[in-house]
Amino acid sequence: MGLKDKKDKKDKKEKNDKSEKQDKKEKIAKREKKEKTEKTEKKGLETDETTSKSTTTEANGISETRIKSLKKSNKEKYGDSKKRPLEENMEEVVAIEAKKSKKSIQTTVTASAADADIDKFLTDSAITISDPLESGLKPILSFEELNIDDRVLGFLKKYPKPTPIQSASWPFLLASRDLIGVAETGSGKTMAFAVPAVAYLLSAVGTKKKPKAASNVSVLIVSPTRELAIQIHENLNDLSKVVNFKSICVYGGVSKDDQKRDLIGANVIVATPGRLIDLVNDGAIDLGKITYLVLDEADRMLEKGFEEDIKRIMQSTDAAKRKTVMFTATWPPSVRDLAFQFLNNPVKVMIGDRESELKANNRIEQIVEVIDPRQKEQRLLQLLRQYHSGANRNDKILIFALYKKEAARVERFLQSKGYKIAAIHGDLSQAQRTNALEQFKSGAVKLLLATDVAARGLDIPAVTLVINLTFPLTAEDYVHRIGRTGRAGQSGKAITFFTEHEKHLSGALINVLRSADQPVPEELLKFGGHTKKKEHSVYGAFYKDVDPNQKAKKIVFD
Numbered sequence: 001m002g003l004k005d006k007k008d009k010k011d012k013k014e015k016n017d018k019s020e021k022q023d024k025k026e027k028i029a030k031r032e033k034k035e036k037t038e039k040t041e042k043k044g045l046e047t048d049e050t051t052s053k054s055t056t057t058e059a060n061g062i063s064e065t066r067i068k069s070l071k072k073s074n075k076e077k078y079g080d081s082k083k084r085p086l087e088e089n090m091e092e093v094v095a096i097e098a099k100k101s102k103k104s105i106q107t108t109v110t111a112s113a114a115d116a117d118i119d120k121f122l123t124d125s126a127i128t129i130s131d132p133l134e135s136g137l138k139p140i141l142s143f144e145e146l147n148i149d150d151r152v153l154g155f156l157k158k159y160p161k162p163t164p165i166q167s168a169s170w171p172f173l174l175a176s177r178d179l180i181g182v183a184e185t186g187s188g189k190t191m192a193f194a195v196p197a198v199a200y201l202l203s204a205v206g207t208k209k210k211p212k213a214a215s216n217v218s219v220l221i222v223s224p225t226r227e228l229a230i231q232i233h234e235n236l237n238d239l240s241k242v243v244n245f246k247s248i249c250v251y252g253g254v255s256k257d258d259q260k261r262d263l264i265g266a267n268v269i270v271a272t273p274g275r276l277i278d279l280v281n282d283g284a285i286d287l288g289k290i291t292y293l294v295l296d297e298a299d300r301m302l303e304k305g306f307e308e309d310i311k312r313i314m315q316s317t318d319a320a321k322r323k324t325v326m327f328t329a330t331w332p333p334s335v336r337d338l339a340f341q342f343l344n345n346p347v348k349v350m351i352g353d354r355e356s357e358l359k360a361n362n363r364i365e366q367i368v369e370v371i372d373p374r375q376k377e378q379r380l381l382q383l384l385r386q387y388h389s390g391a392n393r394n395d396k397i398l399i400f401a402l403y404k405k406e407a408a409r410v411e412r413f414l415q416s417k418g419y420k421i422a423a424i425h426g427d428l429s430q431a432q433r434t435n436a437l438e439q440f441k442s443g444a445v446k447l448l449l450a451t452d453v454a455a456r457g458l459d460i461p462a463v464t465l466v467i468n469l470t471f472p473l474t475a476e477d478y479v480h481r482i483g484r485t486g487r488a489g490q491s492g493k494a495i496t497f498f499t500e501h502e503k504h505l506s507g508a509l510i511n512v513l514r515s516a517d518q519p520v521p522e523e524l525l526k527f528g529g530h531t532k533k534k535e536h537s538v539y540g541a542f543y544k545d546v547d548p549n550q551k552a553k554k555i556v557f558d
């Protein structure tokens with residue numbers, strides 16, 4: 001090889017080396033760029049996350065095809081074992097969805113509890129979670145697992161830990177899922193939907209100063225009665241205030257103008273259906289921006305009587321924007337089809353051994369007395385002598401009648417016997433109703449006589465005894481009525497008069513008693529296990545059964 005050849009070979013080698021180096025350099029630069037992009041995307045996604053278990057999803061946005069393909073790859077990985085369904089891939093779903101939807105809630109949960117502890121908690125609290133999307137989200141066991149504003153966490157510190165319905169539903173609600181939550185009376189369902197409501201607001205509006213417009217409302221809670229709407233509003237307002245949001249309450253029987261003025265700057269509306277529709281028709285409220293809608297006492301809201309109102313309310317909202325959430329202590333099959341018309345792939349969270357579906361809080365001692373209808377008032381007097389005297393003098397007792405006229409009559413009867421008693425029913429003005437409830441809540445009056453307007457949701461401190469003077473129209477209403485005692489882990493007692501007029505409900509009552517391990521009196525068994533199916537459209541027929549001396553009349557709760 002000559003000198004020239006050698007030089008040519010050297011030049012060629014140098015050229016090759018150079019281009020290899022260049023290739024390598026380009027490859028490294030490319031890889032670095034890719035890694036950087038991935039990192040940035042992940043960072044953006046994890047703004048409020050602290051561990052890899054945190055997830056943020058916009059369930060409605062997750063494409064069915066994507067979910068299917070993730071399920072398939074999970075199956076390939078794990079076979080048929082249901083170990084961690086979707087969870088491993090959930091971050092991928094999250095990444096896709098976070099990119100697709102900027103509106104999903106950024107506040108999520110950081111599940112820090114060990115799987116074994118979570119499994120034990122699920123079993124001990126008898127929690128059943130049915131998730132059609134199999135997201136694999138698990139309950140949280142402490143407030144600290146919520147990645148939420150510190151001020152909200154501070155507010156929750158008044159409670160020792162989340163109740164089971166809160167533990168199990170928060171991860172789903174904070175991941176923007178539609179949900180049905182069924183849990184016993186007095187188990188903290190209000191906070192179960194209120195905390196995510198505030199998370200939605202923080203996510204949608206942020207903590208910046210808000211414009212004082214009437215169009216800011218993005219959270220709507222609908223309640224069947226005025227008193228319950230007021231109570232939910234008080235709870236939500238206390239919570240909203242800590243993060244500078246405003247909750248207002250709209251309900252019938254009071255001035256519309258005041259409520260219209262109150263709307264300015266409101267973020268949350270708690271409403272009864274009639275007045276809400278009225279204000280929407282007046283153009284005072286625009287429901288188009290509602291992103292989080294709650295039906296409290298959902299089964300009641302979906303029954304005939306409210307059904308048309310609820311349909312109208314739903315139609316006034318934007319279904320694509322709206323997350324829909326339903327909470328209740330009773331979930332009869334009759335309302336489920338309608339519920340599913342408004343829900344999108346809802347998660348169902350049920351607390352308690354619910355084989356029988358209709359279940360009373362089992363910390364309530366239930367006593368049923370089968371008696372002659374004519375003896376009811378005398379027996380009531382005996383009970384008051386026993387439970388409203390001596391050391392028990394200051395105990396709060398709630399007495400339920402079925403009809404407004406009956407309530408008014410018994411109120412007069414008890415007053416004539418020297419008892420100080422407040423009353424709440426539909427024949428009274430709203431001011432009288434509110435005043436009666438406040439007196440009873442504060443303990444200024446120890447006896448309250450009420451119709452079913454007070455059966456659902458009301459959280460009255462320390463009611464020790466519920467007396468059912470006349471059995472309600474349905475076993476569900478019975479479960480709600482007696483649920484005014486034994487709340488938030490306390491125990492309570494309910495005494496129920498049962499007469500031959502209600503024998504069509506004996507079977508349903510026997511089931512409720514048995515499922516809560518309560519004694520079933522022989523006299524009740526004599527009526528048999530027969531249960532007549534209840535239909536609200538035929539209130540009149542029931543009325544005839546119960547009291548043949550009066551004309552049929554539809555009961556109006558609001």
Ligand SMILES: Nc1ncnc2c1ncn2[C@@H]1O[C@H](COP(=O)(O)OP(=O)(O)OP(=O)(O)O)[C@@H](O)[C@H]1O
Pocket residue numbers: 159160161162163166183184185186187188189190191328329456457458459483487488
């Ligand atoms: N984590 C918690 N720990 C202890 N108490 C709580 C907790 N969360 C809520 N509570 C309290 O429990 C009580 C009952 O709560 P709430 O009224 O929400 O019950 P509910 O499940 O909605 O009942 P109902 O079915 O009768 O409407 C309230 O006084 C509330 O302040």
